[in-house]
Amino acid sequence: xxxxxxxQATRVYPGTEKPAVDRLNIEIADGEFLVLVGxxxxxxxxxxxxxxxxxxxxxxxxxxxxxxxTDVPPKDRDIAMVFQNYALYPHMTVAxxxxxxxxxxxxxxxxxxxxxxxxxxxxDLEDYxxxxxxxxxxxxxxxxxxxxAIVRNPQVFLMxxxxxxxxxxxxxxTRTQIASLTRRLGVTTVYVTHDQVEAMTMGDRVAVxxxxxxxxxxxxxxxxxRPKNVFVAGFIGSPAMNLLELPVADGGVLFGGTVYPVRNxxxxxxxxxxxxxxxxxxxxxxxxxxxxxxxxxxxxxxxGADAYIYGHTxxxxxxxxxxxxxxxxxxPMKGDTVFVRPEQGHVHLFDTTSGARxxxxx
Amino acid sequence: xxETYNANWHDEPTDxxxxxxxxxxxxxxxxxxxxxxxxxxxxxxxxxxxxxxxIALEEWPTESLAALPRGISRHIVRFAHLGGSVIAVKExxxxxxxxxxxxxxxxxxxxxPCVEPVAVITGRTTPDGTELDPVLxxxxxxxxxPYRALFSQTLRRDTLTRLIDAQALLLVRLHLxxxxxxxxxLSNTLFRRDAGAFAAYLVDAETGELYPELSSGQREYDxxxxxxxxxxxxxxxxxxxxxxxxxDPLATSELIMxxxxxxxxxxxxxxxxxxxxxxxVNARIRRLNDLGFDVEEYVISTVADGSRIQLQPKVVDAGxxxxxxxxxxxxxxxxxxxxxxxxxxxxxxxxNNNLDVDEExxxxxxxxxxxxxIVRSVPRELGGKLxxxxxxxxxxxxxxxxxxxxxxxxxxxxxxxxxxxxxxxxRRDEAxxxxxxxxxxxxxxxxxxFPDS
Numbered sequence: 001x002x003x004x005x006x007x008q009a010t011r012v013y014p015g016t017e018k019p020a021v022d023r024l025n026i027e028i029a030d031g032e033f034l035v036l037v038g039x040x041x042x043x044x045x046x047x048x049x050x051x052x053x054x055x056x057x058x059x060x061x062x063x064x065x066x067x068x069x070t071d072v073p074p075k076d077r078d079i080a081m082v083f084q085n086y087a088l089y090p091h092m093t094v095a096x097x098x099x100x101x102x103x104x105x106x107x108x109x110x111x112x113x114x115x116x117x118x119x120x121x122x123x124d125l126e127d128y129x130x131x132x133x134x135x136x137x138x139x140x141x142x143x144x145x146x147x148x149a150i151v152r153n154p155q156v157f158l159m160x161x162x163x164x165x166x167x168x169x170x171x172x173x174t175r176t177q178i179a180s181l182t183r184r185l186g187v188t189t190v191y192v193t194h195d196q197v198e199a200m201t202m203g204d205r206v207a208v209x210x211x212x213x214x215x216x217x218x219x220x221x222x223x224x225x226r227p228k229n230v231f232v233a234g235f236i237g238s239p240a241m242n243l244l245e246l247p248v249a250d251g252g253v254l255f256g257g258t259v260y261p262v263r264n265x266x267x268x269x270x271x272x273x274x275x276x277x278x279x280x281x282x283x284x285x286x287x288x289x290x291x292x293x294x295x296x297x298x299x300x301x302x303x304g305a306d307a308y309i310y311g312h313t314x315x316x317x318x319x320x321x322x323x324x325x326x327x328x329x330x331x332p333m334k335g336d337t338v339f340v341r342p343e344q345g346h347v348h349l350f351d352t353t354s355g356a357r358x359x360x361x362x
Numbered sequence: 363x364x365e366t367y368n369a370n371w372h373d374e375p376t377d378x379x380x381x382x383x384x385x386x387x388x389x390x391x392x393x394x395x396x397x398x399x400x401x402x403x404x405x406x407x408x409x410x411x412x413x414x415x416x417i418a419l420e421e422w423p424t425e426s427l428a429a430l431p432r433g434i435s436r437h438i439v440r441f442a443h444l445g446g447s448v449i450a451v452k453e454x455x456x457x458x459x460x461x462x463x464x465x466x467x468x469x470x471x472x473x474x475p476c477v478e479p480v481a482v483i484t485g486r487t488t489p490d491g492t493e494l495d496p497v498l499x500x501x502x503x504x505x506x507x508p509y510r511a512l513f514s515q516t517l518r519r520d521t522l523t524r525l526i527d528a529q530a531l532l533l534v535r536l537h538l539x540x541x542x543x544x545x546x547x548l549s550n551t552l553f554r555r556d557a558g559a560f561a562a563y564l565v566d567a568e569t570g571e572l573y574p575e576l577s578s579g580q581r582e583y584d585x586x587x588x589x590x591x592x593x594x595x596x597x598x599x600x601x602x603x604x605x606x607x608x609x610d611p612l613a614t615s616e617l618i619m620x621x622x623x624x625x626x627x628x629x630x631x632x633x634x635x636x637x638x639x640x641x642x643v644n645a646r647i648r649r650l651n652d653l654g655f656d657v658e659e660y661v662i663s664t665v666a667d668g669s670r671i672q673l674q675p676k677v678v679d680a681g682x683x684x685x686x687x688x689x690x691x692x693x694x695x696x697x698x699x700x701x702x703x704x705x706x707x708x709x710x711x712x713x714n715n716n717l718d719v720d721e722e723x724x725x726x727x728x729x730x731x732x733x734x735x736i737v738r739s740v741p742r743e744l745g746g747k748l749x750x751x752x753x754x755x756x757x758x759x760x761x762x763x764x765x766x767x768x769x770x771x772x773x774x775x776x777x778x779x780x781x782x783x784x785x786x787x788x789r790r791d792e793a794x795x796x797x798x799x800x801x802x803x804x805x806x807x808x809x810x811x812f813p814d815s
Contacts, residue, residue: 013573013574014574014575015574052579052583053579053583054542054577054579054580054583055577055579055580056577056579073578073579073582073583074579074582074583074586075582075583075586087435087436087547087549088436089594089595089597089598089601090598090602091598091599091601091602091604092594092597092598092601096597096601100593100594100597101590101594103597103612104589104590104593104594104612104615164455164457164458167455167495
């Protein structure tokens with residue numbers, strides 16, 4: 001087990017000028033489950049492959065523990081790529097299916113048996129070790145595949161969208177299994193996904209990337225509550241945070257018919273006469289007519305206790321989508337006009353030009 | 363308004379050209395596709411609509427299926443008839459199906475031996491509205507076989523060695539064009555007979571990505587995956603008693619490393635020699651030709667003091683002999699078959715004192731007097747046994763051995779008849795190998811309960 005360090009790690013593809021990964025700095029603690037997340041082209045898979053040794057590092061370093069592995073071949077890095085191939089061999093027992101890679105690596109029979117037994121215990125497969133894969137259910141086969149990676153006792157697990165192949169039900173189930181398993185094993189894990197829900201539910205910390213640049217690496221809670229910039233604010237959370245460019249008024253920000261009070265020193269830090277105000281759907285409340293922003297309700301999604309209203313407001317003559325969570329027992333109707341305002345203390349302010357967060361708390 | 367980022371970037375168009383990228387998953391299909399079948403296909407195959415897409419693949423009625431041997435797969439795979447050909451249908455997730463479909467199309471355009479993608483079908487539902495997994499449809503390669511169908515009782519060591527050489531050549535070709543496979547295995551490859559050797563075709567591109575060029579880390583890792591997977595596959599055969607006992611799975615799996623590295627070095631290494639040894643440029647190119655590669659571009663440079671020359675092939679293109687045969691005769695054959703036929707053609711030209719005749723004209727004569735008579739002499743009922751080019755190769759071999767045994771120049775007609783009676787008639791049909799109840803190895807892979815779900 002080990003720490004993993006990306007130290008100014010950069011990858012530039014031949015023939016391109018813009019780095020696919022640009023001076024990435026992340027320190028991953030021993031045993032930590034770190035998720036790399038971001039939209040297509042953000043560099044998350046490239047970063048993982050740099051760690052795996054599948055991409056050259058053009059500048060900077062990558063360390064596993066104290067060892068600089070920047071130029072070490074993949075097979076000598078003591079990492080396991082999980083779910084690379086989980087086709088099971090029909091004539092071999094579950095135990096052999098789990099342990100065959102160890103045999104190739106020259107591990108003794110006794111040690112192989114021991115490691116397979118330990119992994120089987122963790123995976124709840126002890127009773128199946130002598131059976132052939134044919135006798136297993138789909139979920140059990142999946143676990144045998146996971147066992148293959150576990151028995152290798154790697155320093156780091158690397159997983160690149162390992163669940164993308166599974167149907168929705170098995171995906172949620174396996175997600176939970178992977179998260180709890182890697183924690184029990186205490187193996188440092190780097191996990192790539194494009195799905196922010198997956199990232200938030202699985203990661204001890206989540207690194208959000210965009211255009212090859214690390215935007216923020218933090219705990220799921222901090223990413224949600226204190227996004228560092230407007231990109232992270234809009235990316236993390238579902239439904240997404242409402243982000244509105246609003247004029248600065250005396251003592252606050254003009255939110256439709258209301259001034260949302262903000263300290264002057266915060267507003268002074270903003271460049272220009274507007275700021276970008278972010279407010280999550282659950283932090284909007286219905287207000288009296290004329291108070292706050294006027295929203296035309298387009299769709300109401302009823303979830304029982306709560307309901308989400310999806311609508312639009314008009315800012316500077318342009319329509320802008322809005323989402324708000326309201327009481328599920330008395331939701332407005334489609335086509336209604338409502339007024340919403342943020343709850344005090346639950347907004348995020350960003351510099352409109354740079355996109356950077358203006359203050360820790362507002 | 364500043365640019366705002368909502369989490370619905372799922373809706374961005376997928377850029378399949380992006381390096382190393384899987385197409386994104388759409389959380390929900392567009393409304394128009396809900397409840398109705400959605401087919402993405404390169405060419406119109408109206409018969410596609412006749413297949414029972416509303417039934418889970420595992421439960422497809424026998425009449426829809428073509429009984430072909432299946433390899434080891436984590437997905438449910440079935441073969442079906444489509445028009446005059448056979449298709450392979452694989453149930454998987456939508457984004458994997460689309461990724462693989464587009465990747466196979468790209469590989470085809472790059473002229474890499476791989477299966478032909480036919481369609482991606484999404485929006486499958488049962489009559490009661492239960493959603494079914496999307497499928498990827500590929501066309502079955504005629505006369506191709508999974509490695510487990512290449513032997514009837516046990517896999518012999520020399521067959522295995524030839525399989526591994528074919529696999530190494532395929533991997534080198536893929537790496538040359540910048541394709542990282544990510545799941546190299548005998549199971550993910552199909553083999554066609556090629557004049558006593560094998561030609562390998564990529565079947566599964568699920569984990570593959572195309573890059574402008576591969577790093578040595580990527581190539582080495584692919585090779586490592588190949589070694590581990592081949593070892594696993596051979597251990598499995600050994601466990602089932604399906605491989606010659608003298609075969610050591612571990613040692614055999616190492617062969618791919620040697621075979622691959624030798625070939626890669628020959629194709630890409632920079633060679634340095636004295637100024638006076640310029641013949642070595644031609645020698646290198648001839649060696650590459652012999653390996654079946656054409657050199658499309660190479661770099662020659664001299665070191666600073668001008669005393670030495672450095673030579674490095676830059677662009678090599680497989681299929682040297684196939685292309686020459688095709689150009690001369692219009693016959694489309696595998697590389698080794700082409701090599702064999704070209705040798706015979708050259709011998710024919712020498713034997714008939716045609717050396718001052720144009721190569722093209724001599725080739726034309728050879729086709730009408732040697733190749734076509736042999737192909738035509740194969741009775742229709744034996745037509746599905748082997749590809750025509752392979753039949754001609756085998757007849758030529760047969761004639762050579764016969765002549766040697768009988769110490770006389772056996773006439774072609776006699777050799778053909780002897781070959782048909784003593785060899786071809788006793789072979790199984792390889793155009794589309796059918797399953798038989800007593801075939802152990804094929805029965806094993808054909809077991810419908812095995813493929814992982």
